[in-house]
Each structure stands twice: as C-alpha cells, then as structure tokens.
Amino acid sequence: RPATLGDRLAGLLGRTGPRAVQAVTRVDLQVAPGEVLGLVGESGCGKSTLGRIVAGIYEPSEGAVLFQGAPVMSGGRKRTFRVQMIHQDPFASLDPRMRVGDTVAEGPLAHGLVKRAGADAFVADMLARVGLDPALRRRYPHQFSGGQRQRVAIARALALGPELLVLDEPVASLDVSIQAQVLNLFSDLRRELGLTGLFISHDLGVVRHVSDRVAIMYLGRIVELAPMRTLYSTPAHPYTRALLDSVPKLGRGRGAFRPIAGEIPSPLNPPPGCHFHPRCPHAGPRCRVEAPKLIPVLPGQTAACHLHDTGVSDA
Ligand code: SF4
Ligand code: MG
Numbered sequence: 001r002p003a004t005l006g007d008r009l010a011g012l013l014g015r016t017g018p019r020a021v022q023a024v025t026r027v028d029l030q031v032a033p034g035e036v037l038g039l040v041g042e043s044g045c046g047k048s049t050l051g052r053i054v055a056g057i058y059e060p061s062e063g064a065v066l067f068q069g070a071p072v073m074s075g076g077r078k079r080t081f082r083v084q085m086i087h088q089d090p091f092a093s094l095d096p097r098m099r100v101g102d103t104v105a106e107g108p109l110a111h112g113l114v115k116r117a118g119a120d121a122f123v124a125d126m127l128a129r130v131g132l133d134p135a136l137r138r139r140y141p142h143q144f145s146g147g148q149r150q151r152v153a154i155a156r157a158l159a160l161g162p163e164l165l166v167l168d169e170p171v172a173s174l175d176v177s178i179q180a181q182v183l184n185l186f187s188d189l190r191r192e193l194g195l196t197g198l199f200i201s202h203d204l205g206v207v208r209h210v211s212d213r214v215a216i217m218y219l220g221r222i223v224e225l226a227p228m229r230t231l232y233s234t235p236a237h238p239y240t241r242a243l244l245d246s247v248p249k250l251g252r253g254r255g256a257f258r259p260i261a262g263e264i265p266s267p268l269n270p271p272p273g274c275h276f277h278p279r280c281p282h283a284g285p286r287c288r289v290e291a292p293k294l295i296p297v298l299p300g301q302t303a304a305c306h307l308h309d310t311g312v313s314d315a
Helices: 047-054 100-110 116-129 134-138 146-158 176-193 204-208 228-233 238-246 285-289
Strands: 009-013 027-031 036-040 063-067 083-086 164-168 196-201 213-218 221-227
Touching (some): 027 196, 027 221, 036 204, 047 164, 100 146, 116 134, 204 228, 213 238
Parallel strands (some): 036 196, 164 196
Antiparallel strands (some): 009 027
C-alpha cells in the first residue's frame, strides 16, 4: 500500500491561463489523504478546467495547487507524476499507434519505477488489477470497447503509483451497465490502494457512490461544500436543491425529472452578484449586487448564499 498524501492538497486558484475555456475564480479546496471529493456542476461550469489545474495540466494565473506541501506546477511545468488524471474520453490518454501494454509501461519506465526486464510482468499485473486479461497487452486501443479502454487508461494512471487521481467524467461516455462496472472498479481500487481522488461529474447520482464529500460548482465558483450525507439530507444552496430535484429517482418514471429552470449564462460573462440569481426562486435585491461568500451552515458544510447570512433583501 503506497503512502497517501502526507499533507493536504490546498488550492487557491485565480483565473485560469489563456488556453482555458472557462473562468474559475477564487476556489479554495482541500482534499485529505484517502478522501474522495466529488465535484459536481452542469456542463460549462468550469469543473473540467478546475480538474486540469489540480492535475497540473493548466497553470492558474493566481494562487497554486499544493500537493504534499509543494506546487503541482511551477514555471509552466508539472512537478509530480504522483498526481494523475483520467479523462472522459480514454482516447485522450492513449496513443492509438501504441500497443496498450507499451502505453501502460511508458511512464514507469521513463521515471525509473520499473526496469525494462520486469516491464512485461508489471504490465500484466496492472491489466489484471483493472480486470483485463493480460494477454490483451499486445492490442491497440481501437481493438477495445469503451469500457475496456477506460480500464486501460486507469491502468496507465495506476502504473505511476499516483497518490491523487483526478477523474473527469470517467464514466459519462459509457453505457449505463458499463458505468456501474467502472465505478465498482474504482471503489475496489480505492479500498486496496488508499487512493485520494477528485471525482468530477455532472451527475450527482454517480458522485454519490464514490465520494465522501462533494463540492457543487456553478459558473466558476464553489457554491456548496458538504459531506455527502449532509448534502442529500439538508442541502443548503438553492442550486444544490435544484440539482437534487433534477436527479431522476428510481421507480418514479420520467415524470420525476425536473430540469433546472432558466438558461445557463456564459461563464465568461456571468451575472453580477450571486451568479445564480437569474435562475433562483429566492433571489432578492441583495443577490443581484453582492456575491455571497462561503459560510458555515452545519458541521463540515459551507454554502455561498445570502439566505444563510443576513437575508436577500438588504441591498
Ligand atoms: Fe438565490 Fe440569493 Fe442565495 Fe444566490 S444568494 S442562491 S440568488 S437566495
Ligand atoms: Mg467537462
């Protein structure tokens, strides 16, 4: 069992770099060793951008992501291979011209974690760990199903002995039956390896099964952060409540699905004050001018909403 995070991951992030599509502002998150933090929001809210910043793919223009006390990135370069990312599209991390066994071995060989002579056995072990027949190591990515490809991508990340995994919608492009298998695999690996994770999804139902705590993101800001149980039993932010209402309930049929009212504004030109005010049923004058800060609601739970402060009307 590899060591888990010796320190906490702390991110104080400013606006993202020039190549980033979405703006992410003033996010301050910590993930404890062995914990999985879910990050949930509608598409375009900036959660993938935040994931890429945490994984050392984008550099924040202000602030830093600290992993075990040191920046994941500095001077435009990623500083640790112990932070790895799994993408929604596994093709993004697999070279189509490389046999998957070579893809899995590439990083560990480059970092001297395994010797050339032991690489074959190492790859076989990694593939078995993610539930793939080691004989498949001579095949190419296009010869696998979507679910198998995602397993290969997970094996490739695990081969580097990561202590923090950033998973960006890892099951969103898979069939529902395959989704459950990949989520179960992740839960098993987490138990065996003591992984720490940031699990990104637009789907609260998916995150629920794999996360200890969850951060809800709206237009580049974290609007609520809470232990999973607390979030479900007593959601504090109107956006969280709307998200929970929009999750289809088992056995209640299609009629139970209620999409959230209103259009999602552009994250690059968000509404002033509370970004959620044009869609919020509780919005008052104060919400249109003053951005709410994250404040404590229940133990471990914070929310950015004036309802939990001094109200919505004293603009
Ligand atoms: Fe709604 Fe106002 Fe709370 Fe924003 S601050 S979520 S607009 S009540
Ligand atoms: Mg995304």
